[in-house]
Structure formats: structure tokens, C-alpha cells
Amino acid sequence: MDLRAAQYAALTGLTVAEAQSSVATTNVANAGVTGYTAKTTSLTTTVTGSSATGVSLSSITSYVNENLVRSLVAATSDQTYTQTVADYLEALSSALGTTDSETTIADRLTALQTAIADLAVTPESDSLKYLVVEAAVDVADSLNALSAEVQQQRADADQQIEDTVGELNTALAEIDELNEQITMAKALGQDTGDLEDARRVALQTVAEKLDVNYFTTSSGELHVYTQSGEPLVDSQAHTLAYEAAGNVSATMEYPSGFDEITLDGQAVTTKLSGGEIGALLELRDETLPAIQDELDALAATLVEEVNAVTNQGTAVPAAGTLTGTTSRASADSLSGTGTMRIALVDSDGVVDTVVDLDLSTYSTVGDLVSAIDAIDGVSASLDAEGRLVVSSDDSSLGVAINEMDSAAGTAGTGISSYFGLNSLFTGTSADTIRVRSDLAADSTLLATGTLSSDSTLAAGDTGIASGDGSIAEALEDLFGQSVDFAAAGSLGDTSATLADYASSIVSDVATKASTATSEAETADLVAENLSTSLSNESGVNLDEETARLAALENQYAACSQMFEIISEMFETLLDAVS
Structure with a gap:
């Protein structure tokens, strides 16, 4: 050389x-x-x-081990999916409380049961009536709050879908831009390692948002698709769009209550799965509505069962005015059978006036209201909301009603139930349940006794016995016995006490949260192991x-x-x- x-x-x-x-x-x-x-x-x-x-x-x-990368991409989608579900369910489980925390809806129902039991012993006590009404208000408020929490979580999930779609679009645009740089560099024979690293990171971001498939072309372009085959990035980045609904109510459901997620203007909501978006859609449209259904089943059954008892009763002393909670129209067909009793009684329960009405003689609601209004000393009408209002014309007398064997309407309920007279609760769901407004303001209006059904009852007789606690006792019995619940959410048909059914809702959500957390931890471990393996093979030593x-x-x-x-x-x- x-x-x-x-x-x-x-x-x-x-x-x-x-x-x-x-x-x-x-x-x-x-x-x-x-x-x-x-x-x-x-x-x-x-x-x-x-x-x-x-x-x-x-x-x-x-x-770079592409098989490991592909496994990691799939694991990343599973990781964010399970973690998102776990986060929401853990938050809801916390709001519901634990079965041993003494703050759950079941505990509030038990407190109501205890207050009713105390009242049954001393039904004339105004302070015990107050405690019953306050406990009932607490139950209703708790159900309202839990329903609001479920719907707030749905609203949060809906807003998070909008935010995540925006983040997904950013990552797709980044992949598209890197595709251009990589293909140009390859054509010029330049190194593309750092560009491919950046693109791989962007792909991981996409996988966090959505479950995807992908492949690399001979020119070096990365093409990304949804699991159902819609292109997200090919020769260009495709744009997704979604606008959150804002306020979400229990009656809102997909597709009528929420916009579609679109891809280049075409609806793809049902074609998206996995990742953060898939979890959020499932939470918003399936998991959380199912829990709302369970709460609604509890509320509706509570209203129906409790009111079925109190509708048979009367306040002691009887109220000067009774206002129903159910709206009716004067022209409504009554379809009535059997007999109802109306009486005016003084503060000691002594009868001033008593009238039995045969419902089969009245065709419409208006006919019955007119017949009640025609009773001497009694005024009756339908108010602006269609509620029956029955009043005593004498301020020293109260109005008492006994349904007797009456049946009205297509459901064939007693006449007090038909109009909602002496109901404790109003509403039909966890969102709408309330204690009757005038009762919430004045607990002495609580029905605790029963107007006598004696066929010989007449003026001067005792229509309501002093210390009558028959309705309070019936309510106590109700809370101690099993009632039937139809299937709702994840809970099947069952027979249980009201408190036990409430506990089953708390347990159901707690179980879901625990399972979701375990799945998230497993998915986390899988993703971490794959990431470590990839780093060991391709990372810097x-x-x-x-x-x-x-x-x-x-x-x-x-x-x-x-x-x-x-x-x-x-x-x-x-x-x-x-």
C-alpha cells in the first residue's frame, strides 16, 4: 500500500x-x-x-420487531378501554357508597322504615310524622342525586368523546405528514429512522383512542383503518367529527338523543370500537343507562307500593283540602265500579257528613267531580293541571276519603289511587320522584289512619278513631316484606324488600367497578410487558x-x-x- x-x-x-x-x-x-x-x-x-x-x-x-409493535398497538387500545371503564365505574360506585358505609340509598330506606315503625307505635305524634316525611324526602333526594350523577357521567363521557375525537384527528394528521416526509426521504435514499419512530408514537396515540388495523406500503406509507375497515389514513388523513350534546337527561339515548360521530361526513358511530372512544360510547349508551334503569325500577316500585298504602288512608286529623297528584281531564272515561266514601269530620274524627258514591253511575271524570261537589259542605274541581281538589267549606271540618271497593280507569285502581289523593310520593323514576309538595311543607298531612268503612256510619259517629295508626302500621309491614321487581339493567326479575333491592344496586355497581379495575390492571400489565420487551429489543442500552x-x-x-x-x-x- x-x-x-x-x-x-x-x-x-x-x-x-x-x-x-x-x-x-x-x-x-x-x-x-x-x-x-x-x-x-x-x-x-x-x-x-x-x-x-x-x-x-x-x-x-x-x-424494530414489527410483531411486537402490532401486539403493543392492540394492547394499548385494550389498556385505555379498560381504564376508561374502570375510572367511570369507580366514580359512580363511590357516589353510591358501600354496603357498610351507612350512607347508601339502602341505608336511607332503612332509616325511613325505622321512622315509620316509630310512628306506628305513636301515630298521633306530629314530631314523628315530621321525621317520617323528612326521611322520605331524604330517600327521594338521594335517588334524585344518584340519577343526576349517572346522567352527569353520561354527559362527561359524551364531552370526552368530542375531545378525544379532536385528539384522534391530530394524531391522524401527524401520521399523514410523517408519511409524506418518510416517502420523500426514502426516495432520496435518506435515513428515516427518527421519522418512523415519531410515526410509531403517533400510531400508539391513535390506538389509545380507537381499536385499529394498519399496514405499511412498499413506498413506506402507513395506512390506518378502523376495525370495521373505514380508512383513517391512506393517501391522506380522514377527518372525524362529533359535537357533544351538552346537558344529558335520563330520557336521552342513542341515536335519537345524540349526534352521530362522522368520518368524512358519513355516520360511523356503530362502527367504532375499542380504545377510549369505544369505552366512552359503551358507557354513555349501555352501561350507565342500565344502572339508571335499576335506579328507576327502585324509585317506580317505591312510589307505587307506598302510595298504594297511603291512598287508602287519611291524615289524622283530616286535612281541610285534598289535592291529587295525577292529572285527569274532565272528559276522561271513568270506567268506574264499586263504592267510594267521602266524609267531613271534625278534629276528633267525629262525622259531620258522610256520603257513599256508586262509581258505576258516572261516565266521566267530570261527572264524578260534579257529584262530589254536590255534597253539602264539600267543594270539588279539577285545577289548571287537571288535579282533583276536594275541600271542606267549613274550616273546622276536614275531608276524609275511603276508597272502599272502588275501581277506576283501565288499571282498575281505587279512586284515591286514580286521582293520587293522599299519596306520599310523586313521580315515576329516580329523576322525578318527590315527596308530595304540600306534605313536604306540612307533615301533619301524612296519611296515618283510615276513615271507617262501617256500612252504618252516620253523622255523629266516630269516623276516624283517636290514635288510628292503621296506615302507619301497613307502611311498616310493607317495608318489612318482599315486593316484586321486574328485570332492570343487570338485575333480573326478583322479589325483595325495598332496602334489599337498593343494596343489590349498590352491590351491582361495586362488582362492575371491581371487575373493571381488575381488567384494567391486567391490561396495564400486558401493555407494560410488551413495551418493556420492545424497549429491550429496540431501545437504547x-x-x-x-x-x-x-x-x-x-x-x-x-x-x-x-x-x-x-x-x-x-x-x-x-x-x-x-
Whole structure:
């Protein structure tokens, strides 16, 4: 080898060592950067004629196990899906309370049962009536609050869908931009390792939002699709759009109550699954509505069962005015049978006036209202909301009603039930249940006794016995016995006490939350293991890079020394010939 060839070999060695050191230094500097893969250099021997004359850097590459990447992408979707479900259910379970916390809806029903039991012993106590009404208000407020919590979570999920769609669009646009840069760099023979790392990170972001399929074309473009085959990125990024509903109520459901998620203007809501968006859709449209159904079943059954008892009773002393809670129209067909009794009684329950009405003689609601209004000393009418109002014309007398064997309407309920007279609760769901407004304001209006059904009852007789607590006792019995519940949410047909059914709702949500948390922890572990495996194969090993830098420094020093020696030899030769 002549001196020039040796000098060239030393020079190329210096250049390559410098380039390799730069790559190793970059690896060390980016060791903690998410998605960064370790870069390695490939060298080519320079040949002149038939002799090796030096070395050159042919490429900078990185090794990535695509099978691991694909597994990690799938695991990432599962990880965010399970974690999103767990977060929402844990929050709802916390709002419902635990079965041993004494703050659940079941505990409030038990408190109501206890207050009623105390009243049954001393039904004439106004303070105990107050405690019963306050406990009933507490139950209704609790159901209202839980319903509001469920709907707020649905609203939060709905808003999060809008936010996540925006984040997804940003990641898709980033993949599209990186596709352009990568294909151009490949065409120019330039290194694309860092660009591919960035694109891989963007793909992970997409997978967090949605379960996807993808492949890389021969030109280096990454094409991404939904699991059902809709393109998200191909030759361009496709745009999703969604606008949250804002306020969400228990009656809102997909598709009538919420907008569609669109992809390039086409509805794709039902075609999206997995990831954060899939979890949010499932929570908003299935999981949370099912829990709302359970709360509604409890509220509706509570209203129906309790009112069925109180509708048979009367306040003691009787109220001067009774106002129904159910709206009726004067022209409504009554379809009535049997007999009802109306009486005016004084504060001691002594009858002033008593009239029995045969419902079969009245065709419409208006006919019956007119007949009641025709009773001496009684006024009756339908108010602006269609509610029956029955009043005593004498302020010293109260109005008492006994349903007797009456039946009205298509459901064939007693006449007090038909009009909602002496109801404790109003509403039909967890969202709408309330304690009757006038009762909430005046607890002495609570029905605790019963107007006598004696066929010989007449003026001067005792119509309501002093200390009559028959309705309070019936309510106490109701809360201690099982009632039938139709299937709702995740709960099947069952027979249980009101408090026990409430406990089953709390337990159902707690079980769902616990299961979701366990699944999230498992998915987390799978994703972490895959990420660690990928990092071990493709990430930066600081020990190896440090050792490589040390070896390259020695290589650089050797080439530098060789170059220096050859330069000195050139100088010696020049001196010899000059």
C-alpha cells in the first residue's frame, strides 16, 4: 500500500469513527424519549481497483420487531378501554357508597322504615310524622342525586368523546405528514429512522383512542383503518367529527338523543370500537343507562307500593283540602265500579257528613267531580293541571276519603289511587320522584289512619278513631316484606324488600367497578410487558452505547495517530528530495 492509500484509509477511518460516535451520542441523549429506537451504523469497504482503500458509512438503521409493535398497538387500545371503564365505574360506585358505609340509598330506606315503625307505635305524634316525611324526602333526594350523577357521567363521557375525537384527528394528521416526509426521504435514499419512530408514537396515540388495523406500503406509507375497515389514513388523513350534546337527561339515548360521530361526513358511530372512544360510547349508551334503569325500577316500585298504602288512608286529623297528584281531564272515561266514601269530620274524627258514591253511575271524570261537589259542605274541581281538589267549606271540618271497593280507569285502581289523593310520593323514576309538595311543607298531612268503612256510619259517629295508626302500621309491614321487581339493567326479575333491592344496586355497581379495575390492571400489565420487551429489543442500552463510545474513541485515536504518522512520513520524504 502506498502512502496516499494509507493516508486515505486513515482519513476515512476518522470520518466513520466520528459519524459512529455521533450516532452513539444521539442514542444516549435520546434514551429516555418515548418511542425512540437505538440507531446502528452499517459500513462499506471502499475498493479501488482490486484493493481495499478505506471505509465509508453506508446507512443508519434501527431494528424494530414489527410483531411486537402490532401486539403493543392492540394492547394499548385494550389498556385505555379498560381504564376508561374502570375510572367511570369507580366514580359512580363511590357516589353510591358501600354496603357498610351507612350512607347508601339502602341505608336511607332503612332509616325511613325505622321512622315509620316509630310512628306506628305513636301515630298521633306530629314530631314523628315530621321525621317520617323528612326521611322520605331524604330517600327521594338521594335517588334524585344518584340519577343526576349517572346522567352527569353520561354527559362527561359524551364531552370526552368530542375531545378525544379532536385528539384522534391530530394524531391522524401527524401520521399523514410523517408519511409524506418518510416517502420523500426514502426516495432520496435518506435515513428515516427518527421519522418512523415519531410515526410509531403517533400510531400508539391513535390506538389509545380507537381499536385499529394498519399496514405499511412498499413506498413506506402507513395506512390506518378502523376495525370495521373505514380508512383513517391512506393517501391522506380522514377527518372525524362529533359535537357533544351538552346537558344529558335520563330520557336521552342513542341515536335519537345524540349526534352521530362522522368520518368524512358519513355516520360511523356503530362502527367504532375499542380504545377510549369505544369505552366512552359503551358507557354513555349501555352501561350507565342500565344502572339508571335499576335506579328507576327502585324509585317506580317505591312510589307505587307506598302510595298504594297511603291512598287508602287519611291524615289524622283530616286535612281541610285534598289535592291529587295525577292529572285527569274532565272528559276522561271513568270506567268506574264499586263504592267510594267521602266524609267531613271534625278534629276528633267525629262525622259531620258522610256520603257513599256508586262509581258505576258516572261516565266521566267530570261527572264524578260534579257529584262530589254536590255534597253539602264539600267543594270539588279539577285545577289548571287537571288535579282533583276536594275541600271542606267549613274550616273546622276536614275531608276524609275511603276508597272502599272502588275501581277506576283501565288499571282498575281505587279512586284515591286514580286521582293520587293522599299519596306520599310523586313521580315515576329516580329523576322525578318527590315527596308530595304540600306534605313536604306540612307533615301533619301524612296519611296515618283510615276513615271507617262501617256500612252504618252516620253523622255523629266516630269516623276516624283517636290514635288510628292503621296506615302507619301497613307502611311498616310493607317495608318489612318482599315486593316484586321486574328485570332492570343487570338485575333480573326478583322479589325483595325495598332496602334489599337498593343494596343489590349498590352491590351491582361495586362488582362492575371491581371487575373493571381488575381488567384494567391486567391490561396495564400486558401493555407494560410488551413495551418493556420492545424497549429491550429496540431501545437504547446505555451500557452498550457507553462501551461503544469508548471503543470508537480508541478507534478514532488510532486512525488519528496513523494519519499523523503518515503525514510525518510525507514531510520526511519531501525534505529528502528537496
